[in-house]
Amino acid sequence: MMDFFIDPVLRAPMWGCILMCMASSLMGVLIFLRKRSLLSETLSHAAYPGAVIGVAFFALLFPAHEEWSFLAVLGGAFLSSLLGLKALHWLEQKGKVRSDAALCFVLAVFFGVGIVASSAMQAQLPVWHKQVNMLLFGQAATMSDMHIWIYGSLALLVAFFLFLTFRPLQAFLFDRSFALSAKMPVLFLERILFWLLLLSLIVGIRSVGVVLMSGMAIAPAVAARQFSDRLQTIFILAALFGALSGLIGNYLSVIASLPTGPMIVLVGTTFALLSLFFAPKRGLLFRIIRILAFRLRCLEENILKGIWKKGKFSETPSLRLSFVLWRLKRGGWIDKHSNLTNDGRQKAASIVRLHRLWELYLAESLGFQAEKVHRTAEEMEHILTPEMEEKLTRLLADPKQDPHHQPIPERRL
């Protein structure tokens, strides 16, 4: 494994991928938070025809200098991305085309032109065609040490920029019109961000390819968002996830000799998926656990309430109910014969109190009909907090009866 970082042949793709993914993940956070993911997708696809045509021209003009052809790739990609952007603005403003339609249209047209141009090269310039084809899904293996420097400087540039302009950046991402009204340098920032985005998309083509470039940028941002509510932390986490996807993706692609881009993106999206499921606060798994826990609590409270009203537990318990009863016994709310303990009686009374307070509140303060209040109260009795109970009590002047003329139990002392 260490070879991947030191060996003269292996180290360039490894470090190149890590640094490139770090830079594009940082940019990805910005795109993700501005909800412009599709824009980066379109820009990277629009880069393809330029790169292809650039290489074709280069092949005709300087057939002997293949080692410099990357300049043609960069230049061509850059120009056609810009052209794509112009077409996009024109469609949106002059053509009155909806933004998402315009994005897809530009993406499809430009990418199509690129594919056609690349097929045309196949017969005429077969050697160069291979190089152009590689831009679709990336080919990190051909990187040299120079790429480490290029991607390293890009990552450093992006990180430095984010660090220095963090405050106005945060403001304008959150609330653009406020940032403008407070005379923050929003337009200047937007311009720089756009150029950085374009730069990172275009130089990233080498390792990930035009097709998956924006997926690479966004996936780490999605993963990072699940773990934190702080923008600073999200940036750091996204850079970390990005670097890891670059590392693992490149490693897998070398040992299994698969294209680098798809491997990196697969690793990145795996991170994103795992985070969506398992992140502690926002993750799906813990949300489901919390939902189940809430349902269980509702059931427990309802049983306590039932026993309190009827005096005893009268049903033959199903498996689920037996489990709940076991939990209630263990919690000290009921005794061996399913009778309420002292604590259980107080708890049940306070649940009934919340229920009836809520019914009264709906009927008296909000003018609901008395027959219709029971159902929502059935739910709210499990949700109302002590502070809300306090407020309700004060609002209704410590009432003694609910709308159905049932007594409201006294507050717990």
Next chain:
Amino acid sequence: MNYALEAEELNINYGKTPILWDLTFQIPEGRLVGIIGPNGAGKSTLLKAALGLIKPLSGKISIKKQVAYVPQRESVDWDFPITAEEVVLMGRYGRLGLFGRLRLADREAAKVALEQVGMSAYADRQISQLSGGQQQRLFIARALVQNADIFLLDEPFVGVDLATEKAIMALLRRQKEAGKTILIVHHDLPSVEEYFDWALLLNTRLLACGPIKEVFTRDNLAKAFGKSQLLFDEAAELSAKSISGIL
């Protein structure tokens, strides 16, 4: 007399539809002004034009002094990763320039503003965990730390509980006592006379601008909200369609 906000023959269009049509008015300093009109009357557009966020087609609108803007609450993504305190601190970012760092004084100001709107306990909360009223209080606090001379608020009472509405009004009145000018886009007619001492009645065209007693008459309200407007709207729509070749 000094004016906080002046407009002269202001015209704003969206495509070929006029949003604001030939507005000329002055609003003196130190008033609490309600900007009132039906939906689609161009109230928010007027604020944005005053801030320079929208370019007029012709004419001009000018604000002389420092402005604090409170946009509509729905205009931002409340799931954004940011804490309540950071939102308030944002009011200070305008002075920092591109590379500025926050100073102790800025943090102190944010703390005081949070206290003023009764949100100190929520300083470290992520903003999606706040209620509608609390989110609006946050926006008010952010405007307060700007130490501006003029406040522009866009529908600050939409989706906000009554207690918050009263608290915000009390805060704004205190700002007015201190000589600040406050403009509020508002569309709850019953509270207009209680809240404002000056009103600007708007429905694409300016219908009235002046002290509340003079402006807030049955006659003017009928003009703003009533049927006499319909013919104008119909004609404008027809002309927009004809010009763009739909008819």
